Amino acid sequence: MNEDEKWMKVALNQALKAEAEGEVPVGAVIVKNQKLIAEACNQPVSKNDPTAHAEIQALRIAGKKLGNYRLVNTTLYVTLEPCSMCLGAIIHARCVRIVFGAYDIKTGSCRSCEELKNINYNKQEPIIFGGILENQCKEILQKFFKARRNNNSTKT
Numbered sequence: 001m002n003e004d005e006k007w008m009k010v011a012l013n014q015a016l017k018a019e020a021e022g023e024v025p026v027g028a029v030i031v032k033n034q035k036l037i038a039e040a041c042n043q044p045v046s047k048n049d050p051t052a053h054a055e056i057q058a059l060r061i062a063g064k065k066l067g068n069y070r071l072v073n074t075t076l077y078v079t080l081e082p083c084s085m086c087l088g089a090i091i092h093a094r095c096v097r098i099v100f101g102a103y104d105i106k107t108g109s110c111r112s113c114e115e116l117k118n119i120n121y122n123k124q125e126p127i128i129f130g131g132i133l134e135n136q137c138k139e140i141l142q143k144f145f146k147a148r149r150n151n152n153s154t155k156t
Contacts, residue, residue, distance in 0.1 A: 004099050007031050007077045008133045011101070014041040014054065015079045015140055021046055025140045028054035028078040030062040030071065030095070037074065038062035054078060055086040059093050070094045079137040080104055081130060090126065097127045101137025 001009075007029055014027025018041035030038040040057030044050050055078050063069050075097040076090055081104040090098055 003034065004077070004129065004132045007036075007075070008079070008099065008101055008137070010036065010039060011054075011077045011079050012133065012136060012140070014039050015137070018042040018054065019140065019144055025144050026054045026078065026080045028058040028076060030058050030074050030076050032066075032071075032074045037065055037071075051085065053083070053086050055082055056089055059089055063093070072096070075099060077132075080141065095126055097129070099129045099132050101131070101133050102141060103130055103134070 011027040011029045014029065015025040016027070018027060019025035021041070021043075023042040023045050026042045028040055029036060038058045038061035040054050040061055042054045043052040043057060046052075055076060058076065058078075059071065062071050062074065071093040074093075074095045076095045077099045078086075079101040081100045081102065082090060082098065083104070087098075
């Protein structure tokens with residue numbers, strides 16, 4: 001197992017935590033010098049906050065822990081390709097790398113829908129890797145949404 005897979009497994013544990021709390025199962029971790037700086041899961045429902053995506057939560061924790069809003073020389077691992085909001089925050093935080101698991105063909109902004117990282121105003125261009133432990137990341141999301149659909153169809 002390489003470093004990216006190791007940290008993606010930690011992010012997957014956070015995704016399982018989100019799922020247990022009734023949130024869309026997405027988890028994120030931030031690593032610096034092979035050390036865990038922050039870990040978080042999706043919490044928009046429980047916090048009544050549309051910005052409480054796993055990535056944003058992890059950025060907030062890392063900023064406090066490092067005492068800086070610039071998270072230079074860090075890697076953010078997330079189980080689902082970041083949306084445009086999260087990608088913008090990650091770029092502004094100056095994370096050097098983004099590593100994600102499952103591609104998001106509907107709202108993903110790193111590879112699937114748009115490549116916002118290449119817009120001219122971004123002086124910092126993160127290195128992006130997708131598809132790390134993709135099947136495991138995709139499976140947890142598919143299982144969650146299938147169960148949700150089944151629950152909704154039995155209520156009508």
